[in-house]
Amino acid sequence: MPWMLPTILKNFFGGPATRLYPVEVREPFEHARGQVSFNEDKCTLCGTCVRRCPAEAISMDKEKNELTFYPARCIVCEVCVDICPRKAIDLIYKWRSPFYAKPVEVYKPRGKASNKAEKEVAATHEPALNN
Amino acid sequence: MVEVTEKLWPVEVPPRVKYLRTIWAEMSRTHSHLLWLGLLADAFGFESMFLQFWRIRERVLDLLEMTTGQRVIQSVNIIGGVRRDISPEQKKICIDTLNTVRKESESLIKVLTNDYTVKSRTIGKGVLTKEQALQLGCAGPTLRGSGVREDARLTKYDAYGELNYEPVVEEAGDSYARALVRAKETLQAIDLQLEALAKLPDGEIAVRVRGNPPANEAVMRTEAPRGELFYYAKGNGTRNLERLKVRTPTFANLPSLLVMLPGCELADVPVIVLSIDPCISCTER
Ligand code: SF4
Ligand code: SF4
Numbered sequence: 029m030p031w032m033l034p035t036i037l038k039n040f041f042g043g044p045a046t047r048l049y050p051v052e053v054r055e056p057f058e059h060a061r062g063q064v065s066f067n068e069d070k071c072t073l074c075g076t077c078v079r080r081c082p083a084e085a086i087s088m089d090k091e092k093n094e095l096t097f098y099p100a101r102c103i104v105c106e107v108c109v110d111i112c113p114r115k116a117i118d119l120i121y122k123w124r125s126p127f128y129a130k131p132v133e134v135y136k137p138r139g140k141a142s143n144k145a146e147k148e149v150a151a152t153h154e155p156a157l158n159n
Numbered sequence: 160m161v162e163v164t165e166k167l168w169p170v171e172v173p174p175r176v177k178y179l180r181t182i183w184a185e186m187s188r189t190h191s192h193l194l195w196l197g198l199l200a201d202a203f204g205f206e207s208m209f210l211q212f213w214r215i216r217e218r219v220l221d222l223l224e225m226t227t228g229q230r231v232i233q234s235v236n237i238i239g240g241v242r243r244d245i246s247p248e249q250k251k252i253c254i255d256t257l258n259t260v261r262k263e264s265e266s267l268i269k270v271l272t273n274d275y276t277v278k279s280r281t282i283g284k285g286v287l288t289k290e291q292a293l294q295l296g297c298a299g300p301t302l303r304g305s306g307v308r309e310d311a312r313l314t315k316y317d318a319y320g321e322l323n324y325e326p327v328v329e330e331a332g333d334s335y336a337r338a339l340v341r342a343k344e345t346l347q348a349i350d351l352q353l354e355a356l357a358k359l360p361d362g363e364i365a366v367r368v369r370g371n372p373p374a375n376e377a378v379m380r381t382e383a384p385r386g387e388l389f390y391y392a393k394g395n396g397t398r399n400l401e402r403l404k405v406r407t408p409t410f411a412n413l414p415s416l417l418v419m420l421p422g423c424e425l426a427d428v429p430v431i432v433l434s435i436d437p438c439i440s441c442t443e444r
Contacts, residue, residue, distance in 0.1 A: 061228035105234040
């Protein structure tokens with residue numbers, strides 16, 4: 029097979045094409061869609077991301093004040109990142125490491141409380157400013 | 160899906176978006192065909208060739224990840240435009256990598272198409288005549304491998320009207336012809352990307368679309384790697400579409416196996432089934 033010869037020679041002397049993963053991990057690309065992460069301080073549990081996620085990877089319980097994220101279902105489509113009104117969801121470039129058990133992340137959003145606190149702080153400051 | 164929904168308004172997207180969509184579509188075709196060429200080698204036991212193709216494919220996937228953020232399901236199109244742009248540095252990396260990929264795939268394709276064993280396993284196997292292909296409603300490389308000049312890209316959607324594009328057609332209708340169509344299309348897809356990258360116009364990458372999809376109907380034909388992908392959408396003025404119908408290429412190509420398989424040798428079944436590039440999840444409609 030004369031046509032294959034250059035490829036064969038290259039394979040002999042070219043070294044491995046693969047990496048020693050997970051010891052050696054490639055740097056993620058700057059805009060790679062690795063995973064999403066939720067910011068408990070900003071989230072107000074408004075439910076927009078829960079309704080819009082095409083993979084049903086997010087659920088919430090208003091009574092318990094909980095937002096549950098199932099990373100194994102998430103396809104990192106970025107929809108939730110785009111539509112969250114509080115910008116509480118961040119896109120992380122790094123890929124998630126492989127897992128044996130499907131992870132479930134439970135968040136306790138404090139966005140509402142901090143929103144209220146912010147408003148209260150603003151309210152207490154206002155008279156001071158007026159003076 | 161995005162383009163058919165855009166047609167409901169209709170929304171006119173900026174020229175840069177059209178080019179970017181074309182580039183990514185062709186990049187997907189390149190990696191899909193490289194994957195298929197590898198699988199073909201695998202189907203008749205040419206394992207080393209299989210891995211050689213997949214090694215090249217990995218570079219194309221890296222380009223996709225660099226430019227769109229994802230390797231296979233790019234999710235880069237949004238209604239009114241695209242999510243990501245190709246920066247000048249990325250463009251340079253893309254051009255360099257594509258040139259290398261083209262050179263490497265060309266040498267491998269030469270081996271695949273000239274090898275005695277490959278030929279004896281594919282020539283005359285699973286013959287689908289032109290009439291049968293048309294009658295059974297085949298699409299994509301399966302149809303073009305039987306001598307029909309039919310390709311949704313001829314409808315000049317996105318930037319295809321401005322690129323130098325002519326469908327690859329082979330007359331024989333056997334597994335070898337379908338392999339040749341895909342092999343040539345791999346190289347052609349790289350050429351189209353290079354051409355589109357060279358012509359890439361400046362401008363916006365998205366326009367703002369307001370309101371819900373209006374009450375209207377639209378159809379869209381695009382050429383996916385496996386063949387024509389057909390979308391029908393019907394809006395009713397609310398946030399959700401009333402109906403969305405998708406016809407995938409594998410669904411169209413599956414009946415052709417009824418003609419190709421009878422009377423063939425058992426050992427040829429994997430190669431013949433593979434020669435339509437079946438995507439089983441696409442047949443679940
Ligand atoms: S993450 Fe954002 S969209 Fe989701 S519930 Fe919290 S505030 Fe709403
Ligand atoms: S990135 Fe997409 S799939 Fe993942 S949680 Fe957000 S909306 Fe759901």
